[in-house]
Amino acid sequence: CAVFAKSDMIHLQQKATPNEDITMGLCEALARSYKSNIARGKDLKGPISFQGGVAANQAMLVAFKKVLKGENIMVPLHYFSLGALGAALSLMEKKERVPFDPECLTKEFPPPQEKESLPRLISDEHKNIPSEPEKYPELKEGEPIDAYLGIDIGSVSTNVAVIDKRKNLLAKSYLPTAGKPIKAVQEGLKEVKEKCAGRVKIRGAGTTGSGRYMIGSFVGADVIKNEITTQAKGALNVDTNVDTIFEIGGQDSKFISLEREVVIDFTMNKACAAGTGSFLEEQGEELKINIKREFEEVAFSSTSPADLGDRCTVFMESALFERLQRGVSIPDLVAGLAYSVVYNYLNKVVENRKIGENIFFQGGTACNKSVVAAFREILGKKITVPPHNEVLGAVGAAIVAMEETKTETKFKGFGLSEVEYRMESFECQDCPNHCKVNQVWVGEEKKPLTYGDRCDKYSGKEGKGKKIGLPNLVRERGKLLFSAKKIKGGKKIGIPRALHTYELSPLWESFFSKLGYEVVISDHTNDEIIHGGVEMMVAETCFPIKVTHGHVLNLLEKNVDYIFLPSIIDFEGSDSQLKRTYNCPWSQALPYFVNSAIERKAYSTQFLEPAISLREGVEKALKILGDQLGENPVRVRNAVKAARKAQSTFYQRLKIKGSEIMRRFGKRKAFVLISRPYNGCDPGLNLDIAEKMRELGMLAIPMDFLQPDPSLISAEYPHMYWGYGQKILAAAKRIKETDNLYPIYITNFACGPDSFVSKYFLEEMDRPTLELQIDEHSAEAGIITRLEAFLDSIRNKKLLRETKVEKVPQPIHLSKERVIYIPYMDDHSYALKATFEAMGQEAEVMEISDLESLRQGQGYTTGRECYPCILTTGDILKVIKKSGLPEKRLAFFMGTAQGPCRFGQYRSFHQQLLRKLGYADIPIISLDAENSYGGYGTRFTKLAWSAIASIDILRKVQRLIRPDEVNKGETNKVYEKYRDEILKAVRCKRGLTPIMKEAA
Incomplete structure (x- = not known):
């Protein structure tokens, strides 16, 4: 991308x-x-x-x-x-010619009227946006005053600020980084030096931003701080009552929530930069519009801003050109872009977090008045752009330096602006990591600044965790997992070091080894494996599935005889109320993905691809595998027994290790990696997050060290049918029992189950939670920023003890007073409506989803859900606002399922959302055998099924005949006639056979 x-x-x-x-x-x-x-x-x-x-x-x-x-x-x-040459040649081959009139190329066409446009942006020069010349305290002649320096080195801009002891801004510089961060910092230092004219003495220096570590080393920073903390410090210096910060920079966006001058919640754009300043700048360039001043002037001249949605940057560019070719005016497109960046920010960054009343808009994008106006129009709230908004991160860094520098400053002086430097890079060959090491040689310094060496061999750094003896529990778990003795000499069976292997390796290794096979585990996840997997994909999936393809390729290169690639349908379950423990659909389909991506004829390796249901019993699954290998049944039984014992021993060792860690570090703040084993415990896949946390002094505990018991959640989440989802929610219960544990939720882009499970988890938690989305595009700097900011936020915030309302589902008894609203699912919804009416229950079919449905739904979803979930969310909220009925008269129907598809989670999510929005008395109704179909029994099911099936048959025949109809529109009339007769018969509880025979 x-x-x-x-x-x-x-x-x-x-x-x-x-x-x-x-x-x-x-x-x-x-x-x-x-x-x-x-x-x-x-x-x-x-x-x-x-x-x-x-x-x-x-x-x-x-x-x-x-x-x-x-x-x-x-x-x-x-x-x-x-x-173009090909087009001309193809024309020459055709016998028929079309007359061509060159004048048609210069003919002007009237601009089209957009079906959907947004409210006009209103310029508000006098309100909330600084327009007066910025003032600085006058520096008098005499002794230099004590001052503090802050540098915010970002992706697009580099900001330098100098403040005095009273936190007054003395000088600032705002420059483009232009791909040369050190050069930009040198220019910034030179600017503020000239403005201060030797009348300040720097007592402390701080750096922030994505380049804070390198620039911190370069300038000699006393404090290196994450952007969340420094942006908050900068804002609080202007107004201590600020409760919400929107910060939109060049490549990153941040949302910060404050309470009593303390950061209580924050988030950053997880991946896409569509809600950032560079997005506006790039799209403006496409339209030949300068981002400074010209952009906002053009946007304010628009009378009908185009609704461009909140798509990703690449798709937005396509939409922009498509509208241009249709004749949409430049002002309408520019105004649409201002709206788009706001919708992107609110829907993809803020999501459904609480937005306060005292909102500060910071960062370079806040200088664009059209974006400020779009925020005001969408939210209907006052938006304050504080003075010096573009450098408040640097101001915050200077304030942190003032607060935390207790000794002589390490700052190397303003003379750095004139120092020469050179950069070099090389690939270290001393271990399989092959680290790309970068070095900066500054002036006459004998030792370079070094980055990129994972083991710190060249940089000589020692993380805080190593100094205080924190263990890396992910590595220790890995040693327990892959501890089986390897047998040499037999036929080789390769097992990808990915997905289920990160939990079930003892089971598979022991089974195959007992049968006399030599087990070969693929190499640890590295860049080569990742690139290989991504390149061979024929479908877009989550990151772990892509990486697994790379591991398969790695095993093929090792020339193994077999590759074990099962379709794991579900996992073992111990709770009778949780009747399903499914694996996700993509994991289930793994062997079929690989089969379509690899030309198997080119390899001699055979693939073992059994469909395995662990819930039906390990013995049955492994017996099938033994039969596939042609092994003796007695030997297979012995191998199954050994495999069972090996897996049980692994689980027992995890339990013992977890108990030991909790005793050893019982009073210390610790962080639980909420994840599936394969994305939380594979260092190569997750940027070695556990080691990064250790370097920051954070103890990372793998989730299964807590031994989460799914029975803890069976009463509240009886429809949680994913095995890992059950364990994740059970882990939430365990964390809440211990004051010093904090969760870090690791997920991957396009993870279907997590689009719902993560919501339930966050709803459960009574303390701050960090969510990290990791994929092949993730960068270390962004992960470290989030970890540091999370650490800062929990240091300053007392543990919340919220009283959670128990969510034990109650039996559904439909009240005749309520009107049941049914989502529009083609005309089949009217069949369901008629069935309810046959039972004496008032029902209505909701309007077909429209743009308003999408906008409403996007405001309360994350964009990771399947599209129908987003639309139905918006439809439900529309009805609540427009129906005019009191809550006690409203109810909504939503179908359900038992997994593994996400559809079965719609009802739980919608009910949770309504409860959160204050509509706890409005039920979301799903009719199934467990609730006796809402008290109507099987007669409701039979009637509804016959009506839906009949309309389905009519629809199919309608679409089959309509393309060839003689009299235009006659097919639709016939369809509508018999559809209405079916609905009338259902309401009267009559049979449908005579109607269907007549229709035939």
Whole structure:
């Protein structure tokens, strides 16, 4: 993704990676992206013609040759215009010609009227936006005054601020980073030095922003602080009553909630930069609009702002050109972009967090008055853009330096602005990690600033956790997991070090070893495995599935005889109330994904792909596997017994280790990694988060060390049918029992179950929780920022003890006083309505979902849910607001299922949302055998089923005949006639057979 690639490039720049290495890496990334997203696993053989404008880039040609492993690739002479040449040649081959009038190219067409437009943006020069010249305290001649320096080194801008002891701003600099962070800092130091004219003495220096560590080393910072803390400090320096901060920078967006001058909640954009300043700047460039001043002026001239939605940057660019080609005016598009960045920020960053009343809008984007106006229009609240909003992060860093610098400052002086430096990089060959080490040589200093070495061999750093003896429990868990003795000599069975292997490895290893096979586990997850997996994908999935493909490729390269790639349907379950313990659909489908991505004929390796239901019993699953291998039943039984014992021993060791850790660190703040084993305990997949936490002095505890018991949640979540979902919610119960435990929820982009499970988890928790979304695009800097900010927030916040309302489901008895609203699901919804009416229950079918449904739904969902969930959420909220009925008369129908698809969670989510919004008395009704179909029994089911099936048959026949009908519209009339007769018969509880026979 172009947006993620930009983020990666910026984070590399902030680690002193030379620009030439970054640009070549970009070319190779584009070549890999083409191979995975366009070729989608196809075997590309030469000769290959490289065409289009990008073919002018010789580095891209080199990159393609590297990625395609030396295939013959040529760039033809007219590479730029071959499409146009082809169009002309195809015309020459046609006998018929269409007359061409050149004047049609200059003909102007009237602009189209947009079906949906947004309210006009109103410029408000006098309100909430500073317009007076900024003033600074006058620096008098004489002894230099004590001052403090703050530097905010961001992806797009670099900000420098100097404050005095009273926190007054003495000087500031706001410059573009322009891909050269050190150079930008030097220029910023030079500017503030000239403004201060030697009349200040720096007593402390602080750095913040994505480049804070490198620049902290470069300038000699006394304090290096995360952006959340410094932005809050900067805002509180202006107004101690601020309760909400919107901060939109060039590449990152932040939301901060404060209470009594303390950060109580925060979040950052998880991945996409569509709600950021660079998004506006890039789209403005496409429209030839300068982002400074011109953008807002053009936006305010719009009379009908285009509704561009809140799509990702890449899709937004497509939508922008599509509207341009349709003739939508530039002002309407620019105003639409201002709205779009706000909708993106509110829906993708803030999500459904509480927004206060005293809102500060900070960061460079806050200087754009059209975005401020869009915020005001959407929220209907006062939006304050504080003085010096663009440098408040730097001001906050200076304030933190003043508060925390107790000794002589380490600041190297303003002379740094003139110092020469050079950057170098090399790949360390001393271990399999092959770290890319970057070094900056500054002036005459004998030791370089070093970044990128995981073991700190060159940088010499020692994390806080190592100093105080904190263990890395993820690594210790890994040793327990993969502790089986390896047998050499037999046929080799390869097992991918991914997905279920991170829990069930003892079971599989022991079983195969007992049968005499040599078990080969794939290598630890590394960049090569990740890239290999991503490139071979033929479908878009979550990150762990992509990585598993890479592990399969790794095993194929080891020439194993078999690869064990089961379809794990479900897991063992111990609670009778939780009748399902499903694996997620993508994990279940793993062998089928791999089968479509790999040309198996090219390998001699055989694949073992049994469908395994662990809930039906390990013995049954392994017996089937033994039969597939042609093994003796007696040997298989012995192997099953050994496998059972090995897995049980592993679980017991986890329990013992967990108890030991809780005794040893019982009073210390500790952090539980809420995750599935494969994304929380695979260091290569999650950027070695446990080690990063250890370096920050944070003890990371794998979730299964707590031994979460699903029976703890069976009464409240009887419809939680995912096995890992049950354990995650049970872990929430265990954490709440212990004051010093805090959760860090690790998820992956496009994880279906987590779009619901994470909501339930957050609803359960009575304390701050950090959610980290990790995938192939994640960067270390963003993860560390979030960890540091989370640590700061819990230091300052007392543990909340909320009284949670028990959510034990009550039996449903439909009241005749209520009107049941049914989502529109084609005309089948009217069949359901008629069935309710046959039972004497008033019911209505909701309107077809529209743009308002989408907007309402997006305001209370995260965007990770399936689309129908978002729409039905909006539909329900629309009815509540527009029906005019009191709560006691409203009810909503929502179908349910038993998994593993997410549809079965809609009802639970909608009920939770209504409770959160203060509509606890409005029920969401799902009719099934467990609640006796709302008290109507099976007669309701039979009647509803026959009505739905009959309308379904009519619909199919209608669509079959309609394309060939003689009299236009006659098919629809016939369909509607018999549909209405069916609905009338259902209301009267009559049979439908005569109607269907007549219709036939």
